[in-house]
Amino acid sequence: MAAHARRLCHVAFHVPAGQRLARDLRRLFGFQPLAVREAEGWRQLALRSGDAVFLVNEGAGPRQPLYGLDPRHEVPSATNLCFDVADAGAAARALVARGCSVPVPPVSVKDAQGTATYAVANSPAGNLSLTLVERAGFRGPFLPGFQSVPSAAGPGWVSHVDHLTLACTPGSSPTLMRWFRHCLGFRHLPLSPGEDPEVGLEVTAGSGRGGLKLTALQSPPGSAVPTLVLAETLPGASSGQDQVEQFLARHRGPGLQHVGLYTPNIVEATEGVAVAGGQLLAPPEAYYQQPGKERQILAAGHEPSLLARWGILLDGEDGKFLLQVFTKSLFPEDTFFLELIQRQGATGFGQGNIRALWQSVQEEQAARDQEARRWGLGSASCPGAQGRLELRNTCKGLE
Structure with a gap:
């Protein structure tokens, strides 16, 4: 049998320390802090809006971030999908039987609020890994190893x-x-x-x-x-x-x-x-x-x-x-x-x-390319949501 997932637990991102993703999710999109973990060179912050949970992994510790992998990817990106499963051990064995790579075999994490067991598998989609977590015995708001973060109710834009x-x-x-x-x-x-x-x-x-x-x-x-x-x-x-x-x-x-x-x-x-x-x-x-x-x-x-x-x-x-x-x-x-x-x-x-x-x-993209040509730069020099504004500010500083 395949390793059937029951629901999406969270989407995880890997960003450099100080990157503003967590701040933007909260300030711009109404996500609220849920739980945090700071250990071994990592700051892992879970944010929630309704049932949507994003986990922002900041830094680059000597060990893998809890519940995921450090892909050592060249640019910030979404790196992991975490799914709830009934039995993480059985799910991992099912994946291995189908020839899948499971770099993190089943491991249990326990704290005062209960226990969760998880395994991490590689997917064929670039740097995207898949975490299979069993947390029926956990009573906390997120996952063992994380501390709850008190926060006000969000605007409720996302369910x-x-x-x-x-x-x-x-x-x-x-x-x-x-x-x-x-x-x-x-x-x-x-x-x-x-x-x-x-x-x-x-x-x-x-x-x-x-x-x-x-x-x-x-x-x-x-x-x-x-x-x-x-x-x-x-x-x-x-x-x-x-x-x-x-x-x-x-x-x-x-x-x-x-x-x-x-x-x-x-x-x-x-x-x-x-x-x-x-x-x-x-x-x-x-x-x-x-x-x-x-x-x-x-x-x-x-x-x-x-x-x-x-x-x-x-x-x-x-x-x-x-x-x-x-x-x-x-x-x-x-x-x-x-x-x-x-x-x-x-x-x-x-x-x-x-x-x-x-x-x-x-x-x-055409507008960004035109702005880049205006300043004599390649289009790759001004990517992203703030590309044009940042390019203008940078170039003004050089004038």
């Missing part, structure tokens, strides 16, 4: 993780899909009627501009693991790199590109993030002027001008709608971003919205 998207090298999606099916029991989730799992959903971005290939996977019935989406570039782009290719280049390989956070009220959440200073991707100006778009937004019960003000995308029909908004990268290296998503009966990911996101990211 849980909706999906996890991996950026993959071209042609690798079928192999990854088979690995997650064989080792963790995931199943193909069609995004279009009659979809071939080996082909996935192809979303073209226009003549000569390439597009995306998406393959969605879901966990077995009875589990609460978010949908896993594999994204790779379609051939056909006339020039330059698209956002998946940019991720692969700047991340130095495949990995977790973004996390979709579910919100029960995307207008309130987006406004809160924007007012707090969060940077959001603006859809193309023509998005809200598409024929039928205003009627579609009204049919979903929303105000077109309000969605346009905050850059919220809407797609769907027959009473089933999907609303999305995307942040800019949380790292200067352009290696991770967040998505806020609200579903009104829709279960897919909105082909029209994917095209709009594609265009907006490409326009953002």
